[in-house]
Amino acid sequence: MKFTHTLKFQMGIALLALIALFSFFSMHTLRILDEQRTQGALLRLAGELQATAQHMAMQAMNYDKNTPQDSAAYTRDLRLYYQDLMNNTDQFDDICSAFSSGDFQRQLEMHEPMNPVLSDNTLDAAFALEDYWKKFLLALNKAMGPDEMPHLADAAKLIVDRNPELLQKTRDLLKALDEDIQQRTRETNIIIRASFAVALIIAISIMLWFYLRVLRPLGNAVEGFQQVSAGNFSYQVPVASDNEISFLACSFNQLSSRLNTIFKLTTRLQEGSDLSETLEFVSGAFPELLPLDWVGVLFVSTDGQIQLERAYSDGKPEELGILRFPLKDTLLEQCLQSGEPLHIPDIREVSLTSPTYRFLQVLSERQRRDAIFLPVTSQSPIPGVLVFATRQAHAYRQEHTQLLSNLATVITLSFSRTLKLAEHARLAAIGQFVSNIAHEIRTPLATVSMALDYFENAELPDAANKRLELAEQEMARINRLLADILLYARPLTLNTQRTDICPILEKAIASRQPLAEEHQVQIHLICLEKTLPLRADPDRLLQIFLNLLGNAIEAAPRNSRVTITVSSKDTDKVIQLEIHNQGEPIAAGDLEKLFEPFFTTKANGTGLGLAIVRRLVQAHGGSIIATSDKDRGTVFQLRIPRML
Numbered sequence: 001m002k003f004t005h006t007l008k009f010q011m012g013i014a015l016l017a018l019i020a021l022f023s024f025f026s027m028h029t030l031r032i033l034d035e036q037r038t039q040g041a042l043l044r045l046a047g048e049l050q051a052t053a054q055h056m057a058m059q060a061m062n063y064d065k066n067t068p069q070d071s072a073a074y075t076r077d078l079r080l081y082y083q084d085l086m087n088n089t090d091q092f093d094d095i096c097s098a099f100s101s102g103d104f105q106r107q108l109e110m111h112e113p114m115n116p117v118l119s120d121n122t123l124d125a126a127f128a129l130e131d132y133w134k135k136f137l138l139a140l141n142k143a144m145g146p147d148e149m150p151h152l153a154d155a156a157k158l159i160v161d162r163n164p165e166l167l168q169k170t171r172d173l174l175k176a177l178d179e180d181i182q183q184r185t186r187e188t189n190i191i192i193r194a195s196f197a198v199a200l201i202i203a204i205s206i207m208l209w210f211y212l213r214v215l216r217p218l219g220n221a222v223e224g225f226q227q228v229s230a231g232n233f234s235y236q237v238p239v240a241s242d243n244e245i246s247f248l249a250c251s252f253n254q255l256s257s258r259l260n261t262i263f264k265l266t267t268r269l270q271e272g273s274d275l276s277e278t279l280e281f282v283s284g285a286f287p288e289l290l291p292l293d294w295v296g297v298l299f300v301s302t303d304g305q306i307q308l309e310r311a312y313s314d315g316k317p318e319e320l321g322i323l324r325f326p327l328k329d330t331l332l333e334q335c336l337q338s339g340e341p342l343h344i345p346d347i348r349e350v351s352l353t354s355p356t357y358r359f360l361q362v363l364s365e366r367q368r369r370d371a372i373f374l375p376v377t378s379q380s381p382i383p384g385v386l387v388f389a390t391r392q393a394h395a396y397r398q399e400h401t402q403l404l405s406n407l408a409t410v411i412t413l414s415f416s417r418t419l420k421l422a423e424h425a426r427l428a429a430i431g432q433f434v435s436n437i438a439h440e441i442r443t444p445l446a447t448v449s450m451a452l453d454y455f456e457n458a459e460l461p462d463a464a465n466k467r468l469e470l471a472e473q474e475m476a477r478i479n480r481l482l483a484d485i486l487l488y489a490r491p492l493t494l495n496t497q498r499t500d501i502c503p504i505l506e507k508a509i510a511s512r513q514p515l516a517e518e519h520q521v522q523i524h525l526i527c528l529e530k531t532l533p534l535r536a537d538p539d540r541l542l543q544i545f546l547n548l549l550g551n552a553i554e555a556a557p558r559n560s561r562v563t564i565t566v567s568s569k570d571t572d573k574v575i576q577l578e579i580h581n582q583g584e585p586i587a588a589g590d591l592e593k594l595f596e597p598f599f600t601t602k603a604n605g606t607g608l609g610l611a612i613v614r615r616l617v618q619a620h621g622g623s624i625i626a627t628s629d630k631d632r633g634t635v636f637q638l639r640i641p642r643m644l
Helices: 006-065 071-101 120-144 152-228 242-270 275-288 331-338 347-351 358-365 400-455 464-488 501-518 538-555 609-619
Strands: 294-300 307-315 324-326 342-344 372-375 384-390 496-501 521-527 533-536 560-569 573-579 623-629 633-641
Touching: 006 152, 071 120, 071 152, 120 152, 120 342, 242 275, 275 294, 275 307, 307 358, 324 331, 324 496, 331 372, 331 384, 347 358, 358 533, 358 633, 372 400, 384 496, 384 623, 496 501, 496 538, 501 533, 501 538, 501 560, 501 573, 521 538, 533 633, 538 560, 538 609, 538 633, 609 623
Parallel strands: 521 560
Antiparallel strands: 294 307, 294 384, 307 324, 342 372, 372 384, 496 533, 560 573, 573 633, 623 633
């Protein structure tokens, strides 16, 4: 951004323009005030000229009418009239000289010099008055004669005769001065109006600029904030300038784009999609956030290899065949171990540093120059790496790596869910297949069972009877396994109703009592409350308790006790049940796999009992955990919400 485009510079210029405008008006106002004061002073001086001339004429007429008749009266008039006449002539002469010379300092008695510029008409009137005054004064001095004995009567007669013309010259000066002042006033008014017009234009221009460059962009930004706060993450603020507000708008647009991408990603996460659809979305949406023209995902297999599963180039699927590489000593392995995005700034150079970087060599062959590896490990059934790449060398900056770090949780969660959905679909298909196979196997097994029943009534040698008994036991185990497989594979439905857990436990204990007597184990039930009602499927609960109780009895040593404790937890919202036996502790490695399908430590076990138990417990919205140690034995803890 150029400095001249910034609001700091532009608003500084606008402020300087306003300061200059204010200074101009201030100076202009001071000048007008000074001119008005000067014009007032000039009018006052011109008025004094006229008043002095009138006073001289009045005194002369009075003296002419009252001419002294004796020497005493003459002496008195000499002291009064003559002195007054001299003062008036001196004052008139000073003012007249000031108008003709333009220097009014002494007449106005001001500290600062004042040299007003008089118009040509005023100067002509002043010069005409001065010429006439000089002639008038010369004639007056001649009429009065010597200063010792002036002829006052002749002087008075001269003044009376010539004073009208002097007054006229004075009026001409006053008139010219008044016209000059009016002309200056008109010019000043024009200048003031023009100045106000220019000031108004400048002010309107500044306001218009402020609106277009500041207020309207800010209004657009506020509208954008309101749109995003209302959930419209795709809204983009118009950018029509190059300043701080436009930078803010661009940052906001980038933020809204990222939010929109996250929203779409979250929507896809909720809707569920396969791997190809998720990658297609990433290849189409993420170029708005970072340089991207190639995206692919690699998954780790059980043999220590990593395989490229899907790839999109320029928004289209790229068929690369089967690409498998050893994971060991690769940057892909480093990325998975760190759990953080890994930036490869120059694919071509880095790929040449080690022969194990075969995947980078594949990217380099496809003209990709920069890449970021993003691990997909969080909650994912299969660890993998999502790869973002571009043809531009050194295209990814710190902000892009930081962006992917911030989005890593959402991205990995999306891919993890995609993989889980794929895994669930695969397991569902396997379950359906197994269910069909179980049904198909049951028919020939029924025939075999009927044949074994036939041989039970036949007389056979002892060795054949032993083999027949073994075959019947194995047939029973196969039937039990098929029943468990069908129970685990078929869709689960619950017939919930209000029931009490303790009577169901008592029924399960009664059913398992023969097994307990066979193993010489006592069963002790502790219900901490008389009634513990809940909403559940009684038959499914009985199935859960029979399975867990049977396992506990078989694991308990002889002459020991299996204890069942039932209580309410979490302010009476959850029923907690613990089944405790004092048998040998379960190995830590086996403890983690107890609830996995087909895992068993029993010689004749199917490995589906605890998997079915966990499925039934989870169907009731509950949970089950197992703990085991040498001192306490093994405890299975169930927590089932009451949901009354």
